[in-house]
Structures are given as structure tokens and as C-alpha cells.
Amino acid sequence: xxxxxxxxxxxxxxxxxxxxxxxxxxxxxxxxxxxxxxxxxxxxxxxxxxxxxxxxxxxxxxxxxxxxxxxxxxxxxxxxxxxxxxxxxxxxxxxxxxxxxxxxxxxxxxxxxxxxxxxxxxxxxxxxxxxxxxxxxxxxxxxx
Numbered sequence: 659x660x661x662x663x664x665x666x667x668x669x670x671x672x673x674x675x676x677x678x679x680x681x682x683x684x685x686x687x688x689x690x691x692x693x694x695x696x697x698x699x700x701x702x703x704x705x706x707x708x709x710x711x712x713x714x715x716x717x718x719x720x721x722x723x724x725x726x727x728x729x730x731x732x733x734x735x736x737x738x739x740x741x742x743x744x745x746x747x748x749x750x751x752x753x754x755x756x757x758x759x760x761x762x763x764x765x766x767x768x769x770x771x772x773x774x775x776x777x778x779x780x781x782x783x784x785x786x787x788x789x790x791x792x793x794x795x796x797x798x799x800x801x802x
Contacts, residue, residue, distance in 0.1 A: 664790050666718075666776065666783045672711035679742070680735040681708035683721065686774065686788040704791065707774050708737060709783055710745075712756040716783055718774035719759050723747040725766035730754075745771070 666684050673679040689702025706729060709718040721729045725747065730737045732748030739746045744762070745754040752764030759771035775786035 660780050660782050660784065664785045666709055666785055666790060669711075669716070669778055669781045669783055672709065672716060672783065674711045674714075679711060679738070681710045681731065681737045682783075683708050683731075683734055684785070685791040686785060687791055688788040705788075708735070709774075709776055710737065710756065715757070716776060716778060717756055717759075718776040718783075718785075719745075720772035720774060722772070723749060723752055723766065724761065724769040724771065725750055725752055725764070730771075 667682045671682055684707050685704060686707050687702050687704050706721040707718060708721050708731070709716055721731065723730055726749060728747065728749040730745060730747045736748075737745050739753065743756075745756055745759075746752070747754075747764065750765050752766050753762050754760065754771055755762055759773055761767050761769050761771075774788070777784055777786055
């Protein structure tokens with residue numbers, strides 16, 4: 659049985675092109691969890707994230723470059739380089755390995771993206787290590 663409150667997207671939404679496809683963006687809250695629907699706001703963070711399919715696997719990261727903490731995508735979900743082999747920060751061109759999040763080239767070489775634990779269950783991508791936030795749970799109800 660799938661906990662639908664933690665479903666980021668259907669696995670079919672993560673389309674792979676040659677090397678890589680478009681990311682699905684989501685917001686999560688990470689931190690001290692008092693109950694399933696309640697978190698201690700002093701010890702938690704609301705974080706923009708994305709999930710991608712690459713090489714038959716799924717990978718998710720906090721959408722913040724370790725160089726200047728800007729979001730990677732230049733348009734929503736556009737995080738891959740032209741060849742679809744690496745994740746790229748649109749701000750300063752840092753290049754990250756998809757399977758590890760390690761910066762292979764650019765101003766933050768050697769640093770890594772913050773990995774988000776997800777898994778595939780019954781053809782759904784499920785958030786494992788945080789609380790998935792819906793539109794009405796983000797500040798101002800904005801869609802991420």
C-alpha cells in the first residue's frame with residue numbers, strides 16, 4: 659500500500675531522453691517531526707527539490723547549488739546539460755554527476771548536491787526522508 663501523502667509523482671512522469679530528461683520539482687520539509695502532519699518549525703526546513711530519471715534509476719536532490727545556493731534549473735525542471743549526461747547549475751555552470759551529486763567541474767568542484775532519499779513503489783516515486791509539501795502547505799500557497 660502506498661502512502662499517497664508522500665507520492666512525488668508517477669514513475670512514468672520521469673521521462674528519460676538520450677542520457678537524461680526533465681526533472682519533476684517538489685517541495686519538502688526536513689527536520690524534527692512530531693507527528694506525520696506536524697513538524698517543529700524551529701528545527702525544520704522547507705526545501706525546493708527535484709527528482710530525475712537517469713540510466714534506469716531515480717535520483718533526487720535539494721535544488722540548491724553548493725556554490726551560491728541558487729536553484730539549478732534555468733527553466734522549471736531543466737537541470738540537464740545539452741547531452742543529458744550531467745546536472746548543470748544555470749547560474750555559474752557547475753556540472754554535477756547525476757548518480758552521486760558530486761560537482762565534477764565548476765566553482766564548487768568537489769562539493770556535492772544534498773541527496774534526498776526517494777524510492778519507487780507500485781510505479782510511484784515516494785519521498786522517504788522528509789514531509790512532502792503540497793501547494794497549500796508552502797508559503798503563500800505557491801506552486802513549486
